[in-house]
Amino acid sequence: MCISFDYCKTDTVRDYSFNEINEKDEIELLFTRFQKKRRINIYYSDLVISEQTNSFSFFNGISSIDSAAIFLPKSGVGLVHELGHTFGLYHIFEKKFGFEKVDGTDCATTGDMICDTPAAIDVFHDKKTCEYYGNTIDVNGDYYKMELGNFMSHYFCAHCFFTTEQYEKMASNFLNAPIKLW
Ligand SMILES: [Zn+2]
Numbered sequence: 001m002c003i004s005f006d007y008c009k010t011d012t013v014r015d016y017s018f019n020e021i022n023e024k025d026e027i028e029l030l031f032t033r034f035q036k037k038r039r040i041n042i043y044y045s046d047l048v049i050s051e052q053t054n055s056f057s058f059f060n061g062i063s064s065i066d067s068a069a070i071f072l073p074k075s076g077v078g079l080v081h082e083l084g085h086t087f088g089l090y091h092i093f094e095k096k097f098g099f100e101k102v103d104g105t106d107c108a109t110t111g112d113m114i115c116d117t118p119a120a121i122d123v124f125h126d127k128k129t130c131e132y133y134g135n136t137i138d139v140n141g142d143y144y145k146m147e148l149g150n151f152m153s154h155y156f157c158a159h160c161f162f163t164t165e166q167y168e169k170m171a172s173n174f175l176n177a178p179i180k181l182w
Contacts, residue, residue, distance in 0.1 A: 001087075001171045008039055020047040021071060027056060031069055038181045040068040040086065048073060055081065060088035063177045080151050080159065088173035089114075089166055092152045093122035102142035112152065116163040118145045122154055130158040 011034075018030055021043075035041050040061075048054045048071045055078030061068040070082040090096075090112040100111030100119035107115040121136055121144045132146040132155070148158040152166065162170075 001167050001174070003171070003174060005040070008036075013043075019045055021045050021049060021056075022047070023049065027069075027071060030071075035066050035069055037066045040070065040083075040181070042070045042072060042079070044072050044074045044076075046074060054078065057082035057085045059085050059090075060173060060177075061086040062174055062181055063088070063179075065179050065181070068181060077156055081156065084152050084162065084166070084170070087170035089152050089162075089169060091122065091154070092117045092147060092150055093120040093154075095121075099138065101140060102138045102144055103140065114163070114165045114169060116165045117150060117152070118147050120144060120146050120153065128157070130155045 013030070013034060018026065021027060021030070030043060034043075048056050054073050056071040058067045058069055061070075068086055070079065070086060072078055072082065092112050092114075094112045097113060098106075098110040099121065100107055102119045104115060104119060107113075107119070111117075111119055119138065121134065130148055132148060134144060134146065136144050138144060146155070147153055148155045149160040150166075151159050151162050153159070
């Protein structure tokens with residue numbers, strides 16, 4: 001992305017009730033009390049919402065002065081995934097715009113709206129081994145694939161790359177943000 005980050009400050013929230021973040025309300029509370037403007041704020045706790053979820057951030061958080069906030073378990077797992085959301089990336093299995101067809105003919109308007117990621121769906125995976133064993137087909141009868149290693153999949157144990165278009169999308173979201181954080 002050609003963006004570099006400077007380390008700013010480490011702080012401690014001296015309130016044990018935030019040791020586990022069990023619901024979105026607690027995120028709101030943390031956020032209102034501690035969020036620093038014009039920074040990517042990373043909050044570490046023992047648990048974020050649930051074992052299954054265990055990380056959270058605001059979509060395109062860089063687009064406003066105080067919504068760049070990432071919530072992580074102390075292991076740090078999920079940081080790059082949440083940075084992807086913070087810079088405006090959807091999951092590769094996003095369904096709010098409709099399921100992308102496996103042949104990719106509608107890739108710009110469905111799924112994650114990015115064409116060099118595969119049409120994917122978020123089902124049938126083993127969190128420990130990172131194995132995909134889905135056999136779901138699309139409207140054409142083609143089998144969905146899964147890009148296990150893509151940071152915007154939910155295979156956290158296999159994460160290792162963004163695609164070129166994902167980098168371009170993040171960079172353009174940053175450039176188009178109405179305010180600049182830094
Ligand atoms: Zn996510």
